[in-house]
Amino acid sequence: MSYDYAVIGAGAAGMSAAIILARTGAKVVLLEKAPQLAPLLRGFTRHGVHFDTGLHCLGGLADGDVLDVFLRYLGMADKVEKIPFRPEGFDRFRCLEPAWEFDFPYGWDRIADALSAAFPAEEPAVREYLRTIRDHYESLPYINMQAEFDPMQLLPDALGLTLGGFLDRLTDNPRLKTILSFHWLLHGVAPDEAPLASHARVAASYYGAVHGLRGGGRSLVDAFTTQLKAYGVDVFCGSGAARIDFSAAGSVSGVRTESGDGLGCHACIATLHPRHLVDMVPESLFRSAYRTRLKTHEDTCSAFVLYAACDGIPEALQGRNLILAPDSRSVCSPDSAFTRDPPIYVAGTAPDRARQVSPGGFTAICPASPTATSRWADTGTGKRPPDYTAFKEQVTMDICRRLDATCPEIMATVTDMELATPLTIRDYVHTPAGSLYGIKHRMGDHVLAPQTRARGLFLAGQSIVAPGVFGAMLSSVVTCGTILGHERLRKELQA
Ligand SMILES: Cc1cc2nc3c(=O)[nH]c(=O)nc-3n(C[C@H](O)[C@H](O)[C@H](O)COP(=O)(O)OP(=O)(O)OC[C@H]3O[C@@H](n4cnc5c(N)ncnc54)[C@H](O)[C@@H]3O)c2cc1C
Known part of the structure; x- marks a missing residue:
């Protein structure tokens, strides 16, 4: 089977790119390594509670704002129900020593x-x-x-x-x-x-506006799925791209999957972590400086993530997140190994799709170095040794102690909990080290552009333009603009 475009990776970026390109009438195939589309947005259910993994709240979603425009363009705006966070304080910042707090509102004025x-x-x-x-x-x-x-x-x-x-x-x-x-x-x-x-x-x-989605990230994945189908995108999950093939003239000619299938295509948009791309193309394709840059670009931080089931969504977390810090210094200049207590970001679970009173909970994200679990880097999910389990128990107790000290009202309602580590994140979304947001956009670093030197090979995703669901979607708009013409795409978006 031959396609106009193969899109590698079905997160927010890959699904957006596939729909934008298919809208032009092009034949598009979307390849995802995980068994289902968009593992990072989809979340998971434990102890009867659905937890979001990579989407707790969104910016840019007010009527007519940028993300709202993107969703309209993709035909998805009427398929998700957005729920405004509290305008007078979508993020409550709470410091322990000295004790003070501030409710960060949205709306510039x-x-x-x-x-x-x-x-x-x-x-x-x-x-x-x-x-x-x-x-x-x-x-x-x-x-x-x-x-x-x-x-x-x-x-x-x-x-x-x-x-x-x-x-x-x-x-x-x-x-x-x-x-x-x-x-x-x-x-x-x-x-x-x-x-x-x-x-x-x-x-x-x-800063403009903050929303959650009824049903959380799952509802966004459902909307993407409907539109991928409506535009005739062929979707293959459970077998990732293993290699990108090139013609003798040096342009993209196809993608080979991990299960050995070959798919012909004229161009390829890779939305996976850029470090993985290096091993998928012939060594001679990129100059050695570019290969080194892809291989060595530092990642953003990872995290320990505590998923706590409660009787319902704690009142303190309805329509707002909590940012809990032991002191101000740990927020402004955390050490890169996160050995001092870093701030903890806590988000409530999303309101239920069925509009029923259902068990809820919260997610506490505690930044950590991607190397925090590197001792067990060679192990896979479900096959990690007992000392890893003991380490997880220790980290869980430590996060609970810190939550208890800063926010006892939410800890009082907890019935069950699970911990994800940098390794869990690495294996769940297939990144090299479990970073939260791909590579670092850091002062003085070379940046990765949507267009590579290889004819027909483009990049998109959170590591390219900006991280976050909005950043990942923006990156796909930019990459598709590079392919289709920016003026054309901007006109279509405005229309
Ligand atoms: C704990 C956490 C909380 C977050 N909270 C928020 C939030 O509240 N709001 C927000 O806006 N953002 C949030 N983010 C960030 C946001 O989720 C990401 O920036 C965004 O979803 C990234 O989208 P993406 O498409 O670039 O990458 P991904 O979603 O990682 O997509 C890349 C896909 O490529 C697949 N892949 C990898 N290798 C291959 C291969 N060889 N072949 C085929 N497929 C492959 C992966 O499985 C993956 O599905 C959060 C992230 C984390 C980790």
């Missing part, structure tokens, strides 16, 4: 008012911060459809200031710096390393 009220002497710094972040965000061509089109702007900006450096220039107030930087947890690059522009394209999408 509401954020400015709340921060200026909490830090009256810092109002000019607050306004300067918000203006700069908004300018960076709204200068991006697919975010602002009227903006001048400059493809270079779509790449993560690795020059200029870091978030930490920018905040140092703006203010000496440590609490304000903490509040303005804790959203690095949404992209996994600490303030001292994160380019301000990269931080802006993730954080600002949440």
